[in-house]
Amino acid sequence: MQTAHRQPSHAPAQPSGRPAAKRRPAPRQKPARAGTRVIVAHGDIFHAVHVSRRLVALIGLGLLLLVGLSAGGVALYLGGEKAPIFTEADEAVLRQAMETVIRQRREAELKAKLSHDYENRLADLRGEMDRLTERQQIDKSTVEQAVGRVLDRQEQLAKRQDLLARITDAAKRAGFDVKVPVATPRPKKGSKNSSPSASAAPVARPSVQLASVVGGAGHLKPADVARIAKIETDVDAMERAQEATVAGLTRSVASRADRIAAVLQKVGRKAPGGRSNDDAVGGPFVPLPDDPSPARFALGVKTLSAELDRLAATRRIALSLPWDAPLGNAPISSGFGARTDPFLGRPAMHTGVDFRAPMGYSAPAALGGTVVSAGWEGGYGNMVDIDHGNGIVTRYGHLSAIKVKVGQKVAEGQEIGKVGSTGRSTGTHLHYEIRINGKPIDPMTYIVPGREMSRLL
Numbered sequence: 429m430q431t432a433h434r435q436p437s438h439a440p441a442q443p444s445g446r447p448a449a450k451r452r453p454a455p456r457q458k459p460a461r462a463g464t465r466v467i468v469a470h471g472d473i474f475h476a477v478h479v480s481r482r483l484v485a486l487i488g489l490g491l492l493l494l495v496g497l498s499a500g501g502v503a504l505y506l507g508g509e510k511a512p513i514f515t516e517a518d519e520a521v522l523r524q525a526m527e528t529v530i531r532q533r534r535e536a537e538l539k540a541k542l543s544h545d546y547e548n549r550l551a552d553l554r555g556e557m558d559r560l561t562e563r564q565q566i567d568k569s570t571v572e573q574a575v576g577r578v579l580d581r582q583e584q585l586a587k588r589q590d591l592l593a594r595i596t597d598a599a600k601r602a603g604f605d606v607k608v609p610v611a612t613p614r615p616k617k618g619s620k621n622s623s624p625s626a627s628a629a630p631v632a633r634p635s636v637q638l639a640s641v642v643g644g645a646g647h648l649k650p651a652d653v654a655r656i657a658k659i660e661t662d663v664d665a666m667e668r669a670q671e672a673t674v675a676g677l678t679r680s681v682a683s684r685a686d687r688i689a690a691v692l693q694k695v696g697r698k699a700p701g702g703r704s705n706d707d708a709v710g711g712p713f714v715p716l717p718d719d720p721s722p723a724r725f726a727l728g729v730k731t732l733s734a735e736l737d738r739l740a741a742t743r744r745i746a747l748s749l750p751w752d753a754p755l756g757n758a759p760i761s762s763g764f765g766a767r768t769d770p771f772l773g774r775p776a777m778h779t780g781v782d783f784r785a786p787m788g789y790s791a792p793a794a795l796g797g798t799v800v801s802a803g804w805e806g807g808y809g810n811m812v813d814i815d816h817g818n819g820i821v822t823r824y825g826h827l828s829a830i831k832v833k834v835g836q837k838v839a840e841g842q843e844i845g846k847v848g849s850t851g852r853s854t855g856t857h858l859h860y861e862i863r864i865n866g867k868p869i870d871p872m873t874y875i876v877p878g879r880e881m882s883r884l885l
Contacts, residue, residue, distance in 0.1 A: 574656055574660075578656060578660055578663065581663045581667075582663065584722065585663060585670075588670055589670070591729060592673065592674065592729075595677075595732060595733065596677070598736055599677065599681065599736055667725070670725065671724055671725055674728040674729060674732050678728065678731050678732040678735050681735040681736055681738075682738075684739060684884060685699075685701065685735060685738045688739075688742045688743065688746050688881070688884050688885070689701060691746070691880055691881050691884070692742070692745060692746060692749075695749065695873055695877065699741075699742045699745060700738055700741040700742060701738045701742070743885060746881060746885055747885060748816060748818055748820070749820065749874060750871075750874055750878075751875070752840075752875070752878055752882070753860070753871070754791060754793070754794040754822075754824065754858060754860050755783040755785055755789075755791070755847075758783040758784060758785050758858075759783070759784045760781055760782065760783060761783070761784045761855075761857055762778055763781055763782075763870075763872070764780060764781055764871060764872065765777070765778060765870065766778070770854050771852065771854075779861055780823065780825070780859050780861035780862075780868065780871065781859075781860050781861075781870075781871045781872065782859055782860075783858045783860060784855075784856075785847040785856065785857060785858055786847065786856060787847065787848060787849070788828060788829075788848070789846065789847040789858075790843045790846065790847075791824055791827060791844055791845045791846060791847050791858050792840075792841045792842060792843055793839070793841065793843075794822050794840070794860070795814070795816050795820075795840050796816070796837075796838060796839045796840045797814040797816040797817065797822075797837075797838060798814065798815050798836070798838075799812060799815075799832045799834050799835060799836045799838060800814065800815045800834060800835075801813035801834065802830050802832050802833055802834050802836075804850075804851075805825070805851075806851065806852075807851050808823070808825035808852075808859065809826045809849075809850025809851025809852070809853065810825075810826070810827035810829070810845065810848065810850045810851070811824065812824045812827065812832060812844045812845055814844070819865040819866075820862070821862075821864075821866075822860070822861065822863075823859075823860070823861040823862075824845060824858060824859070824860060825851060825858075825859035825861075826847075826848055826850050826851050826857060826858065826859050827846060827848050827858075828845070828847065828850060829845055829846040829848070830844070830845045831843050831844055831845050832845070862874060
């Protein structure tokens with residue numbers, strides 16, 4: 429079968445030689461509807477069949493109905509009933525496909541949410557980094573100031589240490605036993621304790637080392653910042669320890685000076701340290717802050733220096749007095765004061781103390797001084813007088829021998845003669861006197877408190 433298209437028809441040609449007659453115009457025909465021409469060929473014979481579009485549509489619809497009825501009949505013939513459109517396997521596949529679609533959609537939503545959160549977090553981190561950068565620029569100067577402050581404090585600490593060492597040396601020269609704490613040894617390089625630190629020993633020289641952390645202060649690591657803080661803490665501890673050492677030494681020096689002054693007062697000697705009209709001061713007590721400061725240390729050193737001066741002056745007075753008995757613990761055969769005269773049997777004044785000792789026993793000087801008399805002196809027999817200054821003279825009588833000369837300088841404990849019984853004496857002994865401005869006093873006035881004084885000097 430072949431399909432051919434309609435050919436347009438042509439009008440017949442007019443006979444030649446005859447004039448054309450006027451023709452009435454042909455009536456206008458309606459255009460034929462477009463359709464389909466079916467040509468059937470059988471050998472040399474062709475048959476054309478015209479089929480409209482509506483007919484083609486009706487034929488197609490009939491074919492669809494025929495196919496549907498055929499499928500329904502086959503289903504009734506095979507199953508005895510109408511077969512379902514979807515089987516269980518189809519439903520499972522469809523359900524799995526729907527679940528996959530739902531899961532993929534949820535994953536996409538979660539991914540989008542995570543991406544959004546990540547972008548927000550990233551933005552926050554960028555903002556935080558910007559803030560940290562700004563803060564680092566601000567803190568750079570602060571860190572540099574902190575390092576400089578620690579170095580300045582280290583230098584100040586070393587100066588304070590040197591001053592404290594001089595003070596303790598002065599205290600020792602004044603006769604005060606100062607126990608200086610031993611400095612903590614600086615750890616060797618490479619040891620476990622070789623990190624920069626400052627010894628906290630009260631008078632130990634600081635060993636702060638910041639060379640490893642000073643460079644690039646604006647790029648310090650947290651560990652470096654912690655090390656600076658640790659060094660500041662150690663410096664604080666050393667400063668407090670130095671102040672505590674000064675305060676403790678001040679209390680000890682003042683206490684000893686007060687005790688010496690109290691003993692001097694017993695023998696009628698005035699010690700330095702009393703208030704004068706120049707000390708017209710007053711006001712409420714306002715303590716300084718507890719934090720270590722140069723002002724606190726300077727005030728403590730000033731107070732300690734004043735107490736050391738007072739102690740030295742008090743000791744000088746005490747050391748100029750005859751506190752010890754010339755023969756130590758020798759028994760006393762006759763004391764100072766009124767007694768019955770051994771020769772006349774009448775009341776008499778004994779101006780010294782008699783120490784019993786064997787003949788020829790060494791007689792030492794009770795205190796260093798200058799010999800002002802050495803020879804025979806009436807009832808004293810062989811006698812030696814020693815001038816100790818400040819109007820104080822000690823006298824030694826009834827000597828069997830004299831070992832010094834007038835004008836000779838003698839030291840405390842130096843032999844000046846031998847015990848005897850010369851002059852007005854009933855037996856071997858050493859007559860010992862203390863004279864102040866020419867007047868005899870009871871030697872026990874000094875000898876008794878001298879036992880306490882010997883522990884203070």
